[in-house]
Amino acid sequence: MTRTTNTQTIILIAGHWLGAWAWDEVLEHLDTAGSPAIAMTLPGLDAGDPDRASKTLDDQVAAIVDLFTRRGVSPEQPATIVAHSGANLPVSLVLDRHPELIHRVVWVDSGPVTDGSIFAPDFPEEVTELPLPPFDVMGQQASLDGLSEETLDRFRARAVPEPGPVLRQPVVLTNQARRTVPTxxxxxxxxxxxxxxxAAAGHPMFAEVANLAHVDVVDLPTGHWPMWSRPGDLAELIRAAAARTE
Incomplete structure (x- = not known):
C-alpha cells in the first residue's frame, strides 16, 4: 500500500506526569517548518479531571484513537505518532490494535514494549496515584541533563500524578503487524x-526493538526530556522522520 504524507498529522504524546504542555517548544519549531502537529494529554493526566486517578491504559488508547478519528487519520492518510518515555505502553497498544493508521512511530528516549509488560507490577493496589518524585530520586532513574532550574520548577509545578491503574495494567499484544510499522x-x-x-542481548527495556522490521536509530545526546533541553533539534528529527515514505 502506498502511504501519502502530504497532509500527514504528527501526534505528540509525553510520558508520565506530563500533558500536551510539555511539547510547547517543539510545536513552535514544527509549526515554523510547516509540519502539522498536535500534542495530546492522555486520560489520567488532566489536572482538571476529577476521575483522572481511575483512568487505565485502555482509556488512554481510546483517547488516542478518538484523536485519530477527529484528525481524519485513515489507512490512506496515516499519522506519525511520537511517544516519549512512559507513553510507550499506550502507544504500543495502539500499534497492536491499529497498525494501519500509523505511518511511523517515533520513540523519544523510549521504545516499544513486549507482550505482558507492566510498568510498575509492584505498585500497591491501595495506592491510587504516583506523584512526581523528588528530583534527586528522579536523577538516579533518568538523566536530568540539559534542564535548567527554571525548567525543573515548571516541571514540578505542572506535573500531574500518574494514575495507579496505568502503572499496574499489563499490556496484551497479539498483532504481529505492529512490528512492521516503520520506526x-x-x-x-x-x-x-x-x-x-x-536489544541484541534481549534486555527487557529494548527486547522488542530486535523484532522490528524497519527501524532507524538516531542520537540526540541530552537528558531524558529533550523536548525541553533540545526542542529545536528534536523537532527537526521528528519532522524528518514523518517525511520518510518507507
Whole structure:
C-alpha cells in the first residue's frame, strides 16, 4: 500500500506526569517548518479531571484513537505518532490494535514494549496515584541533563500524578503487524550503540526493538526530556522522520 504524507498529522504524546504542555517548544519549531502537529494529554493526566486517578491504559488508547478519528487519520492518510518515555505502553497498544493508521512511530528516549509488560507490577493496589518524585530520586532513574532550574520548577509545578491503574495494567499484544510499522528511535540519555547492544542481548527495556522490521536509530545526546533541553533539534528529527515514505 502506498502511504501519502502530504497532509500527514504528527501526534505528540509525553510520558508520565506530563500533558500536551510539555511539547510547547517543539510545536513552535514544527509549526515554523510547516509540519502539522498536535500534542495530546492522555486520560489520567488532566489536572482538571476529577476521575483522572481511575483512568487505565485502555482509556488512554481510546483517547488516542478518538484523536485519530477527529484528525481524519485513515489507512490512506496515516499519522506519525511520537511517544516519549512512559507513553510507550499506550502507544504500543495502539500499534497492536491499529497498525494501519500509523505511518511511523517515533520513540523519544523510549521504545516499544513486549507482550505482558507492566510498568510498575509492584505498585500497591491501595495506592491510587504516583506523584512526581523528588528530583534527586528522579536523577538516579533518568538523566536530568540539559534542564535548567527554571525548567525543573515548571516541571514540578505542572506535573500531574500518574494514575495507579496505568502503572499496574499489563499490556496484551497479539498483532504481529505492529512490528512492521516503520520506526525511529531517538536516543538521548542512552546512546544508540548501547540501545542496539541491549536489544541484541534481549534486555527487557529494548527486547522488542530486535523484532522490528524497519527501524532507524538516531542520537540526540541530552537528558531524558529533550523536548525541553533540545526542542529545536528534536523537532527537526521528528519532522524528518514523518517525511520518510518507507
Amino acid at each position: 525511529t528511535l531517538v536516543c538521548c540519555s542512552i546512546p544508540s550503540a548501547q540501545v542496539r547492544e541491549l
